[in-house]
Amino acid sequence: MSDEAPWLDDEEMAAWLPLIGLVMRLPGALDHSLRRDVGLSHFEYGVLAVLEQAEDHTMRMSDLAYLCNGSLSRLSHVARRLEGDGLLRRYACPTDGRSTLATLTDGGRELLGNAAPGHVRTVRSLIFDELSRDEVRLLGDMAERIVARIQDQ
Amino acid sequence: MSDEAPWLDDEEMAAWLPLIGLVMRLPGALDHSLRRDVGLSHFEYGVLAVLEQAEDHTMRMSDLAYLCNGSLSRLSHVARRLEGDGLLRRYACPTDGRSTLATLTDGGRELLGNAAPGHVRTVRSLIFDELSRDEVRLLGDMAERIVARIQDQ
DNA sequence: TCGGGTTGCTTGATGTATCAAGTAGTGAAG
DNA sequence: CTTCACTACTTGATACATCAAGCAACCCGA
Numbered sequence: 001m002s003d004e005a006p007w008l009d010d011e012e013m014a015a016w017l018p019l020i021g022l023v024m025r026l027p028g029a030l031d032h033s034l035r036r037d038v039g040l041s042h043f044e045y046g047v048l049a050v051l052e053q054a055e056d057h058t059m060r061m062s063d064l065a066y067l068c069n070g071s072l073s074r075l076s077h078v079a080r081r082l083e084g085d086g087l088l089r090r091y092a093c094p095t096d097g098r099s100t101l102a103t104l105t106d107g108g109r110e111l112l113g114n115a116a117p118g119h120v121r122t123v124r125s126l127i128f129d130e131l132s133r134d135e136v137r138l139l140g141d142m143a144e145r146i147v148a149r150i151q152d153q
Numbered sequence: 154m155s156d157e158a159p160w161l162d163d164e165e166m167a168a169w170l171p172l173i174g175l176v177m178r179l180p181g182a183l184d185h186s187l188r189r190d191v192g193l194s195h196f197e198y199g200v201l202a203v204l205e206q207a208e209d210h211t212m213r214m215s216d217l218a219y220l221c222n223g224s225l226s227r228l229s230h231v232a233r234r235l236e237g238d239g240l241l242r243r244y245a246c247p248t249d250g251r252s253t254l255a256t257l258t259d260g261g262r263e264l265l266g267n268a269a270p271g272h273v274r275t276v277r278s279l280i281f282d283e284l285s286r287d288e289v290r291l292l293g294d295m296a297e298r299i300v301a302r303i304q305d306q
Numbered sequence: 307t308c309g310g311g312t313t314g315c316t317t318g319a320t321g322t323a324t325c326a327a328g329t330a331g332t333g334a335a336g
Numbered sequence: 337c338t339t340c341a342c343t344a345c346t347t348g349a350t351a352c353a354t355c356a357a358g359c360a361a362c363c364c365g366a
Binding site: 307308309311312314315316317318319320322323324325326328329332333336 | 346351356
């Protein structure tokens, strides 16, 4: 399709501008409320939250980076800080010497437990209180398809 | 609504994760293709694009910052770089000495003209080729409502 | 006309993301 | 058993965003 249609038409533009507004403003809004409440960036919160769900609260750095929507390099820097703050620990993978495993500490789980309710409230008030059930479903579906496009770009 | 429901349910979570993926990955994807093609970040491109649409290709810095979804401080730093590259000029507003007006130079318009077709292709291939007309409309509508929530937070 | 508050913008310091390069472990072909 | 390519991760340099502070210009009431 993209070999024709060199410009966005009015309807597309009317969707594109708010969409750009969303992707540019939402991360900042989430960062801001998390930073204020518990001193974490949204990315850092995501790292802890993904680890919390993982088996033994432990995961390979690469898998973690993928699930957190960030590069391995970014995760590596962030993990160093979080480790310095005692929120997670890293250690060599016993079965593959190249891999590093990250695991939540008790302190990390505790901080996450303190952070989560407020964060959920923020997310609810920004997103889900504004959308109907059907809209939520469709939004998730569209986002998933767009992310897939980004990935196999 | 947000005084009850302390957690996201499965359906909400199934929408939330892809939405986070979208807002975290799309800016990077746009940055990357614009940087590669014309050496601009997506934010810088946005600044030029908004000025292009403006009357006389000129706008107050604060208005520009708002339309570009960024802080005035961020815009000020970016404008200094863009001015250094000869893509825009800044000068004092004649009717209000506090305000600064930014205007596109010919070089800026030319660069934007070179950048736009490729950028539109990227946006098309990532977003609009994947969505139906109805979906596009609804996505824009939802994004607009969410952005409104973020703004009057 | 002068003081206090506000608005518009810039700047410098700090923190963080990104990129390229580097190290080390692994697997597999010869 | 050695070499070569690949994978997983880290690191350091650079670029950028953010925050707090600062400085004028403006506005308005006394």
